Amino acid sequence: MSTNHASTPGITKRDRLEGLKRAWYKFSLNKMSIVGLVIVSLILILGVFQPLIAPYPEHAGAYVNFSAANQPPSSQYILGTDTVGRDILSRIFYAFRGALLMGLGVEAFIIPLGTIVGLIAGYWKEKWFSTALMRVTDIFLAVPPLVLALVVSALMRPTLFNSMMAVSIAWWPMYARMIYGMTSSMRNELFVKSAELLGASKFHILFREILPNCLGQIFTKMTLDMGWVILMGASLSFVGLGEQPPTPALGTMVSDGAKYLPDQWWIAIFPSIAIMVIILGFNFLGDGVKDMLTSEE
């Protein structure tokens, strides 16, 4: 008997392919999510391969060419040049890198943190440490996130990493709250009770029984939040608390150009449009991810 079970098939290639097909079908029901996917992939490609794609890759650094300063969009400089003669298009492409790093870095930090806090506080809901954790979360939530991020980053040296930390501090309570809510209702589900009755460890219950049921929501929120995290990063760099010049950051580019509005409008407007496109792209993608992950059964 045991010999023929040894060759028990795992999830076959066909099964997996079918699962992917179904997921793609749900995702593609909304055409806007495909638009989102295209935008996000483009941003990713442009950011990563900036040196290969950008017309003037060297303009992303401390490059100065006053003879070409303040030029409007033309065939040579598609989006025009800034006050020291750098190609805005090339700089935007490079700034995508920082923006993506910002989004990914923040989420890589806050999702584990928020999840663990939420799981622990939600599962041991009536314990004192749960109340303590959630009150701390509430205090953070009570302050507008942008103000909190501004205050925190003003206390630190302005670097990309520090602005990531500042945004993370403002953002993790939202994840903690969400996971807390899901866990505290899910801990009364009978499948959790069954695992408890079998004598499963708390680690197993939290991370193997409860967490898998939260993943869909986490993933959806993650995609939807990406754009807003990037916007907050840009806001910090707008007031000079993010990535420092000469490295291009979307926020700094907008604030530099704002002084020359409306005459040299292209300096501020194009980076602003870039920010908008990023947010729209991630929102459309997030909606698609939501459709894909939440319409099961």
Place this chain on the structure above:
Amino acid sequence: MSENILEVNNLKKYFPITKGKEKGLSVKAVDDISFSIKRGETLALVGESGSGKSTTAYNVIGMYSATAGQIIFKDEPISNNIKERPLRLRKEIQMVFQDPGTTLNPRRIVKDILSLPLKIHKLVDKKDPVGQIVRLLEEVELPMEYLFKTPLALGGGERQMLAVARALSTNPDLIVLDEPTSALDVSIQAKIINMLLRLQKDYDLSYLFITLDLSLVRNFATRVAIMYLGKIAEIAPTEIFFSDPEHPYTKMLLSAIPVISEKEEEVKHAKVTPKGEIPSPVNVPKGCSFNTRCPLAFDRCFVEDPVMKEVASDHQVRCHLVEERRQS
């Protein structure tokens, strides 16, 4: 070792009310009940919703800590504090819940669901872990193709079979079945019941079977206990329970079983018309708790709460009327 695998003595479970008008009182979900289950037998615990049958089950399985009383499993008293219950007991007493849709994690595949109890209790067959799980599936008549499916892909009956397989995996002595078929189609009910009967024989299992459905009890149980408002009204072997019930409440329930033909109607006992609803377990009526609905209640019933009396071997009734009839 005594022949009783489980003994419940004077078990009480009160839930204190902490909010609202009735603050300070408590819900007497289970109020002083005693019963026992012999090795290899099935005790059916029957009662209306709110009679405390599920609470009793949860006390046995260790989901609730009892307020008072004793639960003895295989001659060993089980601590009333569920946190002190050793892992060994979680292996020897298993449970199957009413709704298989919620007791199985929708995100975990069948293989993981079944291997969890094996891992916890260190029962994994190291040479052939997959085969071990496939054999469990075969035991509950599920195909091995289900190994990598989630419960979402299974039908209601199949999910319940999976829940049974999970309960069976640790090779328990006692399985508590909390209305295992009431969420299922009638056609599947029969299949599950037959499977449970077969497993009982094969594995020498004892069942504590909680149900609302008296017609199921007739084919499934060895003995029947009727619960009313947290107390047991009558315990009898199944045959006697259906042919010669003593308690007015039992008679009432039996005459409420629907029948189709006139012939069947004739065989039934004298009709006892049910009246009213089950009272709140917070304000239990004085005297016998059934006095608000009993058509035969007399003055003693409103003053004094009756106690369990043995009327025949293995047949106990808690009723003044039966007691007085015997004395006269």
